[in-house]
Amino acid sequence: MGRKKREAPPSKGEGKPAEEVPKVPIFIMGKRYEVPASLTIQKAFEYAGYQLIRGCGCRGGICGACGTVYRFPDSQKIEVGLACQTVVQPNMYLTMIPFFPANRTIYDLEKIRPDLESLMKLYPDVMRCVQCNTCTKACPMDIEVMDYMAAAMRGDLAKVAELSFDCVMCGLCASRCPAEIAQYHIAILARRLYGKYILPKSEHTDAMVKRIEEGTYESKVEGLMKTDEDQLKKLYNEREIEPERAGEDWIPKDTQYL
Ligand code: SF4
Ligand code: SF4
Ligand code: FES
Numbered sequence: 001m002g003r004k005k006r007e008a009p010p011s012k013g014e015g016k017p018a019e020e021v022p023k024v025p026i027f028i029m030g031k032r033y034e035v036p037a038s039l040t041i042q043k044a045f046e047y048a049g050y051q052l053i054r055g056c057g058c059r060g061g062i063c064g065a066c067g068t069v070y071r072f073p074d075s076q077k078i079e080v081g082l083a084c085q086t087v088v089q090p091n092m093y094l095t096m097i098p099f100f101p102a103n104r105t106i107y108d109l110e111k112i113r114p115d116l117e118s119l120m121k122l123y124p125d126v127m128r129c130v131q132c133n134t135c136t137k138a139c140p141m142d143i144e145v146m147d148y149m150a151a152a153m154r155g156d157l158a159k160v161a162e163l164s165f166d167c168v169m170c171g172l173c174a175s176r177c178p179a180e181i182a183q184y185h186i187a188i189l190a191r192r193l194y195g196k197y198i199l200p201k202s203e204h205t206d207a208m209v210k211r212i213e214e215g216t217y218e219s220k221v222e223g224l225m226k227t228d229e230d231q232l233k234k235l236y237n238e239r240e241i242e243p244e245r246a247g248e249d250w251i252p253k254d255t256q257y258l
Contacts, residue, residue, distance in 0.1 A: 026149045029180040041068050042083040045096070055098025061085045061140070064168030065156040067175070070094035079164055082140045100171030100184035107189070114193040117156025123186045126152050128179040135173035135183055145173045145183050152186055158198060160190035217257070 021036035026044060033048040045052060057063035066083035066216065070092045083096055101244070105122045112118040119126060135145035144163055151159035164187035173183045211217070224232070240252045251258065 002251075016183055024087050024088060026091070027093040030093075035088075037088065039088055039094075040079070040084055041070075041088055041094060041096075042066055043084050044088045045083070051150040053076050055083070055096045062168060065098055066171050067100065070173070078176075078243045079142070080175065082168075082170060083095035085140060094226050095177065097171070100175050102171055102174040102185060103180075104182060104185045107188075109192055109196055112193070114157055114197040118193070119152060119155060119157075119186065119189065122189060123182070125179065125181050126186055128177055128181060129153060132178060134176045134178065138172045138176040140170065140172060141168055143167060147184055148187055148190075149181070152190060157190045157194045160187055161194040164188075164191065169254055198230045222258070 013022050013117055021038045023034040024037045025032055026048075027033070028045060028050070031238070033044070035044040039047060042052065042056060050172045056067050056185055057065035061082055061084060064082070067225070068081055068083040068086065069083070071078050072079075072089075073091055073093065079233065101124065103123075107122055114141075129146075131146055131150065131151045133146045135149070136143070136147070139145050145168055148160045148163035151157075151163065167187055169184050169188070171184060174181065177183065223237075227235070240250070240254060242250060
């Protein structure tokens with residue numbers, strides 16, 4: 001399993017300066033703008049003069065902050081996507097939904113068990129799923145949302161965790177669900193329970209957490225906080241990086257942080 005970074009698809013004029021790219025009309029919250037056809041929705045908003053404070057995070061398809069809803073004039077269909085990953089198309093009517101007010105339950109992970117009963121108690125709406133697959137079609141991460149919901153209804157937390165691993169919490173699945181279910185909040189609960197109670201314990205992680213709690217790295221962090229920007233950049237650029245194909249027994253030459 002691995003978190004995938006989604007790249008915006010290639011578009012007409014990609015790589016050219018904005019002024020050389022043909023322009024297309026789009027509508028942002030009802031107002032018409034002409035924007036270069038190569039831009040993502042996020043960049044088109046900015047090109048049109050909007051300053052994105054909410055609904056704009058990583059710009060790389062990872063944080064899920066930029067959920068966007070759009071429609072074309074000749075279509076009934078509401079479309080959704082990530083603004084940083086979706087390239088504009090002529091006559092898109094669009095708006096961003098940086099936060100979707102889905103139901104989110106508060107719980108103490110120490111006090112719940114990894115089973116269907118816990119899931120049902122915290123999110124009884126899980127059983128309202130009618131398996132319509134609308135959520136899967138809406139997901140910009142190509143996650144089989146309906147399938148992980150089916151696994152949740154069976155109490156199969158491992159399967160929910162596996163299928164939902166790439167979720168960026170954008171909320172677009174919930175925004176389209178006819179049963180008004182908060183799929184991604186159910187999935188993160190399943191991943192938390194799976195990680196805490198079902199997966200084997202990671203001894204080296206426990207050992208590292210213990211070292212952090214004991215303050216092993218305090219003085220080093222304080223040292224870094226006093227370092228000037230140029231020196232920080234130098235340290236960052238010269239840091240030792242684990243090779244891509246390193247063996248299990250690889251350790252860095254500088255072991256002071258281990
Ligand atoms: S959209 Fe809602 S009801 Fe339909 S499959 Fe997904 S979770 Fe179930
Ligand atoms: S599962 Fe839902 S919240 Fe997660 S990435 Fe897909 S649409 Fe977004
Ligand atoms: S800004 Fe992070 S996913 Fe789009």
